[in-house]
Amino acid sequence: MAQISNYGILAQLRADASHHIIRYKSGKMKQSGRGIVCWFRPETASIVEVPLDDREMSLFVKGRSADFQDVNVQGVLGWRVLEPEKLAERIDFTIGLQSGQYLKEPLERIETRLRGLINQAALQYLAEKHVRELLDLGVDPLREGIEAALASEQSLADIGIEIVNIRLDNLAPSSELQRALQTPTFEALQQKADEAVYERRAIAVEKERAIAENELVSKVELAKQEKQLIAEETGNAKDRAEGIAQAQQIESDAEANRIRVVDGAKAEAQKAQMDVYQGVAPAIILGLAAREFAQKLDRIEHLNITPDMVASLLKEFGGKSPPTPPLAAVE
Template sequence: MATIRTIGPVAQLRSEASRHVIRYRNGRVRQSGRGLVFWFRPETASISEVPMDDREMTLFVRGRSRDFQAIAVQGTIGWHVVDPERLASRVDFSIGLLTGKLRGEPIERIEARIIGISSQAVLQHLGGEPVDALLAAGPEPLRGKLEAMLAADPALSEIGVAAVSVRLTDLAPTSELERALQTPTFEALQQKADAAIFARRALAVEKERAIAENELAARTELARRETLLITQEAENARSRAAGVAQAHGVEAAAEAERIRLVEGARVGTEQQRVAVYRDLPPAVLLGLAARELAGKLETIEHVTVTPDLLAAALGEFRRAAPQVAAR
């Protein structure tokens, strides 16, 4: 904004280097330049101040794709003045000669024209493609088309303004459409996640099966070894039993042989005794029997001799006496 100082009937204007000042007098340009300082008479002068710095404006356009889906485009457009005198002749940039401020809003008028041109280009681009193609391509094709249209549009060049940059920060559908478009991708990712979970579970089941098979194989091998051990122990027990039985058989045979020998000797002795006793008279045998009996008896308290026993003993003695005498 220019600084104006009034001293009596004249005033001094001091402008900044980023401002182009044009002083008119009687409808003609008297002074024109950037960063001017001059004196003038307020009652006869008309002054315009045009900003020469780069400016940026916000762009927001909501349109529809070829398949009638709402899409919002957001970004910024940079512009600057290339011909300040032409712009001042087409748009009112006059300032108050007491305050130095712009009397109107020329910047808003220029930006409105730029927004109109940009909106038309955006709507044409959005309406020519379906929503999936627009979203897949992104904002770059639209940015290039918008730059070309702004550079070629005569509505800007004829007022001395040029667009210097176009930046699009967002090209997005509505939230409902965005969720709908995200659903296939989300479902595909979810399917991949489920497939990974299933694969992990299958791997875990396979590992558990392998572990179970290893455990079963180990148990089978242990059972086989236990069977071999039991068989070997049974064989050893049978061998021990056979050895013990054989040893007992040998012992029994030895004992039987010993008994046979002893009994044979005893029988031979008895046979010899019987042979000796065979030729003895009955009285002698009776006496020997009595002596044998008496040797085995410890105490005889009573002896009963009946007449029959005494008669029989005497009769035997009488019969045996002649035989003994004859010998």
């Protein structure tokens, strides 16, 4: 806003470069310019300050579609003043000469007029289409329709206003209708999510089956290897047993041969010994036997003498055999 300094009967005004100042004296324009500094007498002066910078205002339009559904539109409208003197003739931008503030609300009046024009264009567009079509088309056709309606509005050109831009952020139905419209999409997405979960589970089951098959194949392979190992160990044990048996057989055969050789040698020795005594008189042999008997007498515990033995002895010494007495035993 303009800065006003009072110096007695005179006052000085300093305006920003973005504001256009028009000074009237006695109802006549005395000075007009942008960002000017001027002196004036408060008793006879009237000053108008018109902003020239871009202005933005929020938009909210609540309309009804062709199928009688509530639709809300939100956005921002940018506008600016092209002809400040023409605008000052139609809308009061007078400022107080003490405070520098607007005496009325000119900017609010402009925004009210702009909102009315935008509402008219938006409501007409919404009423021509069904809510599903509006949502499918989005905000761009509505924005283009509002821009075309404002561009052709002669009342804005008459007051020197230009529309800079229109940005629509949202076009949505009521919350209840929005939930109803979202339900099929939500259900479809949920179904796809469920299918993804099922597919993921199926893949997991397939992987588990493959793992189980691999484990089973591994177990079968291990069983085959274990069977082969047992067969190898059995063969080795059999070979060891056969080797031990063969060794024992060889040892037994050697022992039998040794015994045969020893016994044969003993038999040959005894035969030779018997051959020595073959031509000796029986009395001598009996004496030798008695001597042998005497050497082993301390180790004899029992001696049995039968009549046959006595008869044999008498016969050897040439006598007749006496009658056979009863069997006697000497211990």
